[in-house]
Amino acid sequence: MQRILVSLLFSILCLQGFAQGKGTLQLCTDRGLYTSGEYLLFKVFAPQQVQTGFVTLELLDIHGKIISSVYKKVESNQTDGYLYLPDSLKTGTYLLSASAKGNPKATLKELFAINRFSLLTDPSEQMFRSNGTEPVPMQKDAPITIDGMPDTCRLRQQIPVSIHLPQSLLAGMKRDLAISVAAVAPDYRPLAFVRECGIKAEDLDGYDGIQIRGIVRNLATGDLFDKGVVLLSVPDSVPVLDYCFSGEDGSFSFRLKNYYGTFPAILQAYDRNKKKVLKISLDKSDSTRCTLPAFVPAPIPSGIRSIAETQTEIVRLGKIFGNDNLNVSRPVALQKEYLPFYGLPSETVKPALFVDLPDFAEISRELLPGVKYRAYNRIPTLEILNPVTLNYFRDQPLLTLDGVIVHDLNMVRRLGSKDISRIEICRKERFYGDLNFPGVVAIFSVKPDLKRFVESEDLVKLTVEGFQPKAAWSVPGNIRSNEPDLRKVLLWNPSVKPQEVIHLEMKTSDVKGKYLISVQGVDETGRLIIKEQTFEVN
Amino acid sequence: MRNIKRFWATNLLLLTFVCALAQEIKPYDQCSEKIKGSRFIAYPTYPGKPFLNDKFMMGEIEFNDGSKANKIGLNYGAYRDELIYYNPSISAQIVIDKKSIKGFSVTDKAGILRTFVRLFYPGYLHDDCYFEVLSQGKIMLLAFRKVDLERMDAYFSKTGMAYQPAYSYYLYSPGKGFASVKLSKSSLLARFDKAEQKVVRKILRRSGIYVSDETSLIAAWNLLSEKELHVIF
Structure with a gap:
């Protein structure tokens, strides 16, 4: 019996010793x-x-x-x-x-x-x-x-x-x-x-990316919000968007795989039914x-x-x-071809090549085929003509400014020809994972500036630390x-x-x-x- | 004796336990890359098969960064050379952006896995094309599964139009490009220089392969590719 115990102890120690170093x-x-x-x-x-x-x-x-x-x-x-x-x-x-x-x-x-x-x-x-x-x-x-x-x-x-x-x-x-x-x-x-x-269980869901975590709540009630859409935009020469849906506990997480150095990003959250305003709280831990x-x-x-x-x-x-x-x-940049998250544009318009137009309503009227941006009574609307049915899409198309999704159409109202370097339009119904956009209007300004986006409960500006080069x-x-x-x-x-x-x-x-x-x-x-x-x- | 048995049983149990603990936790198989595309517009209804499969079959796509999305419903639309994906969560048929993927594989009705790659063929004026990989190797044997909508005799199609396969076959080397091959022995022989044509003829004769259809072309090429003969591009 003693011999068995000694052998067992020896095996355990051997295995432990072997495993420790490895x-x-x-x-x-x-x-x-x-x-x-x-x-x-x-x-x-x-x-x-x-x-x-x-x-x-x-x-x-x-x-x-x-x-x-x-x-x-x-x-x-x-x-x-x-x-x-x-x-x-x-x-x-x-x-x-x-x-x-x-x-x-x-x-x-x-x-x-x-x-x-x-x-x-x-x-x-x-x-x-x-x-x-x-x-x-x-x-x-x-x-x-x-x-x-x-x-x-x-x-x-x-x-x-x-x-x-x-x-x-x-x-x-x-x-x-x-x-x-x-x-x-x-x-x-x-x-x-x-x-x-x-290490929490959620940390083990993948190894290959830097995590950005947080929770979303219903701003009115303070309750954790289920199935809210959380968007992460990285403004770049090729705009990048990632999204996830919040879980039952309101939690969300992003994994950034191929980002190097320090870069700005914007987090936005919204209710799919567009009924509730959401609040983002980031899980920022400053202690080990x-x-x-x-x-x-x-x-x-x-x-x-x-x-x-x-x-x-x-x-x-x-x-x-x-x-x-x-x-x-x-x-080295991984993406060699220009392919933004909304796909290749069907039209690209450079307003600088035409006569100076004072605001975006004029630009859409004069230069953008199939795009209708109007601001009657200071309430702007944006519509895109579906080339298949030849009717305007019922829902509002996706509007981005320098790669960041814009929900408030007033943000682009004052942008004239001098402020815009190019406008990309996708007139088809576009899909990005589980999100669908009834057409896309992507505006790129002459001087991209994230200060245009005002931080609020549902919009958080981040400075993300990517992988060290x-x-x-x-x-x-x-x-x-x-x-x-x-x-x-x-x-x-x-x-x-x-x-x-x-x-x-x-x-x-x-x-x-x-x-x-x-x-x-x-x-x-x-x-x-x-x-x-x-x-x-x- | 009983003691020895008990010793080995306990030791085995312990080892199994330790091995189970030491198992590597595999990375979470999640498609972090999102599928980009636009809504599928239905093809005009005419006799014939404009798709690779009659219904959506499980398949896998490989993105440009090497990541993969698997177990998704795919179908290859041969008429417009496009990959259609069914997204059940939003009940939409989506044409995947060609530029966003390297290739895909899909299981057909017979349960055979068919692999396609996206390549640029200078002979076609439009975008890149999806080619089916019939034989892997340094030089690949590819098939372009094109289906054309053609005028037909009214006896065949009441509407006077039908989808007709117009497949073409190529030998492809990443450095050298494409070389067209037809489903005949002479076309295959034309891909080799005079000196090597003798060897090719000998190999085909000995193996009893007569190149007349796709299966025999694949079999012939599989034999020839082993010999590493020089192919004219």
Whole structure:
């Protein structure tokens, strides 16, 4: 019986150990000590068996408040990117969290940031250290050899380095290595640990898009509204519209798949029967859903104190000289052909090609075939002639201005020839998913301006944070001797293909101090493999 | 002995439980891309078959971004070369915008899955066309299932008009374009140069295929495509 129990226990432990490494997101950063106004560079290795479309990186304070966040698409189970540390960031301990939908655990890494406008002059000032109970599976001091790295280097010295990986390690490495060389405080080692992440059931309905969630209510009664139409418009050169119907609990959610960078969007909600006015409430969470560990006060390491002043000074000088080593690449547009959500227009009219007309009623009368816009007694009406039945459609056609749906026809009343660049007309009955439009009139203004749309209960303007585009940390080629080289990160390459010998070349900057060369990767079990070596630049 | 059995049973149970827990949660199969189109206008009523199928059959469409919408009622309107989709939630027959999709597949009455791709054929003046893929490969064998409304003898159609199939067949390579093929051996042979025509003849003779209809053309092409012979475009 005892033997059975021991075997069972052994099997459980084995399986747990195996599963632990495989299901953990592994997070690497270029360093652990930052100054506000700098970039934090990161690399994430996603677990092999979880097909997460993207990972969310959040910078949190010790109370769990989200300071900034980015979404990164995962390719070949890995991704890398950057986070800008705002200038206003207070001096203290922060956490960088990496989480992926469908992965119940998040990986958190501690970091210490110094505000560049305030120095660590108070000797009684303390920092907080977390006591993360579940450390990430990792192998420190892996059997990797770093050759050619002297213990001491001069300023602006070219250093060729070769990294040797043993065959036993190479065989299990399916993903890239992240190699960083950066200035560090030698007595500060940030911790990395794993925490439970409260993922709601609705989060698991899809992995591959950024969510915009909220609820709609009946404005008059305040009751949650079922089957309300919620529209999400993204004004662009090719207008984009997405829609969804609210559920019984009034909830709605959108998933944005292929959007990069920050862009404006407009949310609108309406009742299909056009009887009730709806109110949109967005689910904006500014605090993390991860359970955070307890933080205990600890003295600020002397290493951080000694370099704090120099570090902040370097960042300040860097801002003056405009030293920016981050090259952000523009993502390639996916849609090559012009195909707006209302389909290809049957007619396109450019009012500028004709005589100047003072308002939209005149434009529709003179230039738009089959479109009747009238504003008798200041009550505007819009109709489109159905080319099949040769009667006007009974319902009002879809009217858009710069890609955003317009419900109030008065909005376009004053638009004359000088304000409009082009008008697209679809005279057929159009369908977009479950929505149908009895004809479409799409107006594009000369100067698109979302200020024309006034925010109300049923119209919400948003600034959406899309996926972060790819970025590369580059080292300037030729810096003149009279120009300062203020790099604290001498090298950051998160996509080094593992091979037996890796040759690297780097150049020290004008910043003196202790540096750490760090080689980080992930083995076949998902365990983080680290090899570090310090050197000094003086 | 009983102890050993109990041990293995418990271990197996435990392993099954752990495996079930470790199952990957599959992404939610939802068509996030919305179908764009306009209302279908009925074809004039004449004898003949202007559609691929007599009624809407379950099918799948592939959007330009690679995402798919499956289990939707589709029918191919061969007369106007358009894909018609029935949306039950708004009870509407919708002609899907050609430019918004890469292709579609639909099951016919016999239960055979038929795949169509949208391609631009320079021979037709209008928009892109839907071609049925008869044989996949580096060089595809395609059929353009066109149906024409033609004048007919009054004995055949009282109205004097009827829908008549006017199918055409092509070999297609993404880099090289289209090469027309007819349902005959000589037309197929004309797609190869003199030296290779001998080999083609030999292959067809040995396999006993006589190209006279669509089935035999597909069979012949399937054999020839394995040999990777040079096709003249």
